[in-house]
Amino acid sequence: MPSTTTTTTETTAAEAVTREWTQTGAQLFDAARATREGHNYATGRDAVVAGIDGLTWVQMPKDTGIVMPFSPGESVKALIYGLGLRDVRRIAWDGAVEVRDDVEGSRSLYSLLAVEFGERGGLVRLFAVDRGTDVLPVIIDRIPVPESPAPAPVVDPVTTVEIVAAELRRGDVILTADGRRAYAALDLRDDPRDADGTRNIRVLTSPEDQEAGHPAQVPHKGTDALTVARPTS
Numbered sequence: 001m002p003s004t005t006t007t008t009t010e011t012t013a014a015e016a017v018t019r020e021w022t023q024t025g026a027q028l029f030d031a032a033r034a035t036r037e038g039h040n041y042a043t044g045r046d047a048v049v050a051g052i053d054g055l056t057w058v059q060m061p062k063d064t065g066i067v068m069p070f071s072p073g074e075s076v077k078a079l080i081y082g083l084g085l086r087d088v089r090r091i092a093w094d095g096a097v098e099v100r101d102d103v104e105g106s107r108s109l110y111s112l113l114a115v116e117f118g119e120r121g122g123l124v125r126l127f128a129v130d131r132g133t134d135v136l137p138v139i140i141d142r143i144p145v146p147e148s149p150a151p152a153p154v155v156d157p158v159t160t161v162e163i164v165a166a167e168l169r170r171g172d173v174i175l176t177a178d179g180r181r182a183y184a185a186l187d188l189r190d191d192p193r194d195a196d197g198t199r200n201i202r203v204l205t206s207p208e209d210q211e212a213g214h215p216a217q218v219p220h221k222g223t224d225a226l227t228v229a230r231p232t233s
Helices: 024-029 031-037 045-053 070-082 207-211
Strands: 006-012 017-022 088-101 106-119 122-130 135-144 158-164 173-175 181-184 187-190 201-204 217-220 225-231
Touching (some): 017 024, 024 031, 024 122, 045 088, 070 088, 070 122, 070 135, 088 122, 181 207
Antiparallel strands (some): 006 017, 017 135, 088 106, 122 135, 173 181, 173 225, 187 201, 201 217
């Protein structure tokens, strides 16, 4: 980037653009200096902003150059090569800025040029005014790369199994016939075993289950058939 120390920074919400007005470009708005040096001057920044809004951006080909009129073409080259800009993405050269000449009491237009290039952290758009004798960088817009959305939390997959109550594990969620959650096996309490030795259990339910009307403990015979959603190991 050119070493154009900035004087003002603005942030536009539409595109999260940080706009910097260069010190070099401040002479465009200095009527006394412009008259002394034989240049016209712009009466305010609005004239430049209006010119930016009317620019037509053209994509920069990777392998070939852009065919464009000689005069703006030389000015754009002066910006790119003179300032050592790399990774140029787009250019524009059809803008205009209204300027005044107090000596002749006339108004005219200066050409407005722009170069968009990549920079670490995002894009930069450099806007410059072609005064005929020089190309004056006036505005630098910086557009940051949008932040990547946070990755979705990893949720352990579950599988649905058909088991008997004696095979319940801590963390299993017992489902009703329609597939909805009934209650969770947050803890398992042993009950006496049946005559055949099958382990009977009591399931301690979650507070959410209890608020939904389920009991705090649910007894099951070890041989009761259950449909269970179980975290995949």
